[in-house]
Amino acid sequence: MPMTPAPFPRAILLFLIAGLLTLGLAAPARAQSCTFSASNIVLGPVDVLGSSPTTATGNIAVNCSTFLGLLTSITVTIELGDGSAGLFGSLRRLGGPSGSSLAYDLYQNPTHTTIFGGSQGTHGGQPVVLTGSSVLSLLTTTGMNVPVYARIPGAQNAAVPGAYSATFSRQPLDVRATTETCRPVLGCDTRVTGFTFAVQAQVRPNCRVVADDLDFGQHGLLDRPVDATSQVRVTCTAGTSYSLGLGHGLQAAGIGGRQMRDLAGHRVGYQLYRDAARTQPWGLIADGLATTDAGTGVSRAVTVHGRVPPQPTPPPGAYSDTVVVTVTY
Structure with missing residues (x-):
């Protein structure tokens, strides 16, 4: 006559499956490890009487943890808003002495045709999106540098001599960095963070x-x-x-x-x-x-x-x- 198996092994089996599921759910939290830092952008000296623009380049450094793993996919989205000084017409604004202003803007390319923006603030423009297997490899090994190209148009004759600046520190109004990582079966996880930097210019008497x-x-x-x-x-x-x-x-x-x-x-x-x-x-x-x-x-x-x-x-x-x-x- 056949014997009925004891329930003890079944209880052990259920316990092991539950343990495996618990370990799998913890992995995405460990994978989400990306940091962002940006250099200040210094423009100048600015000749506001001339017609030629003044340009400079800054940098956003992005580094992600090697815990992301080979089967992970990643998308990093960097958005920039108006900045602390707001807008000057259709461009961003640098604030100066006695309420004086300089119009400027931030771009993704050295030809200054694609504005670096996003959904933050009211300025518009386009965010920078980093995605793909090659991007993942760089982010988790040497990191990546995202250039920011600044440009002040010439012939801003009303600007008085002195120091001008705008800061990007209010999160997410000025800056927003979104990291989404996805792993097979376990799904996707999204985290939002920020960073700070300043745009500075010097107008000299001329x-x-x-x-x-x-x-x-x-x-x-x-x-x-x-x-x-x-x-x-x-x-x-x-x-x-x-x-x-x-x-x-x-x-x-x-x-x-x-x-x-x-x-x-x-x-x-x-x-x-x-x-x-x-x-x-x-x-x-x-x-x-x-x-x-x-x-x-x-x-x-x-x-x-x-x-x-x-x-x-x-x-x-x-x-x-x-x-x-x-x-x-």
């Missing part, structure tokens, strides 16, 4: 100057005053104090002795003035005859009033002189 030629035209006898005007255009960063001076010329012995000459060495005396009445000679700071002003970030035109006084007429010819325009700031 001035640019363009001077037109002063042409007295063609004349016969110099028996009466010959007047002419030209312009000097000065552009300085907003709030930057400057002085504008005009030199004595190549032939002059001083302010009162400016002279034009021809190739044979003949000379014609002339003078430059700050006023239309031609009573205030123009000179250098050392002469006490320069003008002073403060920049606004836009070009300011200054009129140069020239006069050739009556004098003995030299032989016919082309007479000229060179005057150096000096802007001190």
Whole structure:
């Protein structure tokens, strides 16, 4: 007559299966081990008067634990929001002295065509997504570096000199790093973390100057005053104090002795003035005859009033002189 097996072995079998299931469920938690760190991005010095952009590159380092294993798949998604200074029009904003702003943005590529963004904040753009077997191998061995390309457009003339910055630290408003790992049978696990970095720029005081030629035209006898005007255009960063001076010329012995000459060495005396009445000679700071002003970030035109006084007429010819325009700031 057959014997009924004792229940003890069955109880042992159920206990072992339960133990195996418990060990399997713990594995994904151990696999989720990715860290993120980012370098600050330093732009500058920034020439806000010029049309050329200012660029710099930062880096986000991603490292994941080797516990992920060969059968694991991984997807890392990195998103960047607006930054602490918010937006400046359609671009991100760097905050500066007295509420001044610089527009800039962050990109995924060195040609600055793909904005580094995501679902965080209101800026938009695209997140960086790392996935695939080759990515998994790098993340769990040497780690990966994700470049961040920053660009400040040129011609932001309203920006005053000083330090500008924006930080990315508010999680998830500014930064969000999502790691999803999946293993056969055991399913997927997702973790969200963040990192911090700053974008910094320095705007330095700067001035640019363009001077037109002063042409007295063609004349016969110099028996009466010959007047002419030209312009000097000065552009300085907003709030930057400057002085504008005009030199004595190549032939002059001083302010009162400016002279034009021809190739044979003949000379014609002339003078430059700050006023239309031609009573205030123009000179250098050392002469006490320069003008002073403060920049606004836009070009300011200054009129140069020239006069050739009556004098003995030299032989016919082309007479000229060179005057150096000096802007001190």
